[in-house]
Amino acid sequence: MTTSDDALTYVYAAAPLETGLQDALSGLRGIYGSPVLFVTAPPGADPGPSPPLAFATSHVPRRDFNESALKNHFEDLEWLExxxxAHHDVVQALSTHTTVLPLRxxxxxxxxxxxxxxxxxxxxAFAERLAQLAAHTEFGVKIYLAPTAAPPDTGPAADADTGAATNPGKAYLQRRRAQHNAQEAVYGQAQQxxxxxxAxxxxxxxxxxxxxxxxxxLTGPAENVLNDAYLxxxxxxxxxxxxxxxxxxxxxGIRVxxxxxxxxxxxAMPPAEPRHPATGEEPGS
Structure with a gap:
């Protein structure tokens, strides 16, 4: 296991070291088109029946992934995307062959x-979580509200109480009230x-x-009111x-x-802060 001086080890996910993982890695490319490899570690003192685990990794340029470079890159939306x-594509490819625990x-x-x-x-900790995720998959369920347009201005209308034509200000308020009521009805539908x-x-x-x-x-003109995930x-x-x-x-009035x-x-449980980050220092030091 070696890494050149100008490269760092990027980790996509943890997974059991089984045939499925090795099949998934065959020819798989990750960030910057780099090959996806794996590193392994021996299990703890009491491994039980679970197989050893591996990290799916790539070697990435130190100049782009050291701590200071990442701070700058996280403001570059094109680079982030x-x-x-690439991170997502690797994790998804792995998940079609084996149980996978995505890392941040x-x-x-x-x-x-x-x-x-x-x-x-x-x-x-990884082995325990992978056992819970085995033979499961994630689905997302989102509910969107379609934008409610303001009722058109059809000109002066008769006042319900006097029969006289309403003034422009009152007509505007009536249209806004109608729009609000329509939106409330849609929210009610979404809640239901x-x-x-x-259930x-x-x-x-x-x-x-x-x-x-x-x-x-992320949502366009529609309003997202529910964003759930199910295992x-x-x-x-x-x-x-x-x-x-x-x-x-x-x-x-809604889209699911x-x-x-x-x-x-x-x-996937949040991974612990790396104790040996790329800078060689503890986080926050």
Whole structure:
């Protein structure tokens, strides 16, 4: 296990060292087109029946992934998108062959030996989580509200009390009130749909995570009001998707999006801060 002086060891995920992992790595390329390799560490004192674990890794340029470079890169959206896509593609490729525990993007170590040491230190925690994720997959369920347009200005209308034409200010307020009422009705539909999604999903999913609603460029003109993730046994994956889509198909004014299957990003425990980061210093020192 070697790493050149001008490279760091980038870690995508942890996985059992089984035939599936080695099959997945054959010809797989990661960040900057670098080959995806693996490093292993011996299990703890009481490994039990579980196989040894491996980190899926690549060697990446130190100039781009050292601590100071990452601080600058995290403000470069184009660079971030490219790295995130490569990271995701590797994790997804692994997940089609074996159980995988995704690690946080930009988890890097000084060299392969440091990565092995980190894997050994966290071996038992990783093994326990991988056992819980085995034969499961992640689905996302999002609910969006379609934008509610303001009612058109149809000119002066008769006042309901006097029969006289309303003035422009009062007509504007009436239109705004109508828009507000329509939006409230749509929110009510979304709330009802969310309750149904939760009830249906609970029949299939073993775990559930509620993420913050998305906003901005991620959603476009629609408003995201629900952003949930479900961990579903692979045997029920298609039943889960079909049941959720059927349960919410009759709602107007909202859009329900079911995505997946994905590698279980939402259910991977947060990795501990690397004790041997690329700088050779403890975090925060």
């Amino acid at each position: 490219d790295v995130a896509r 993007m930009a988890t890097v170590y000084q060299d392969d030996d440091r990565a092995v040491q980190a894997l050994a230190e966290q071996h038992d 749909a969310a309750g149904i999604v939760g 249906v999903a609970s029949r299939y999913a073993s775990h559930h995570v509620r993420h913050p609603a998305q906003s901005g460029a 579903v046994p692979e045997a029920y994956a298609e039943e889960f998707r079909a049941a959720v889509e059927e349960a919410v198909g009759a709602f107007d 999006e079911v995505t997946g299957p994905w590698a279980p990003y939402s259910f």
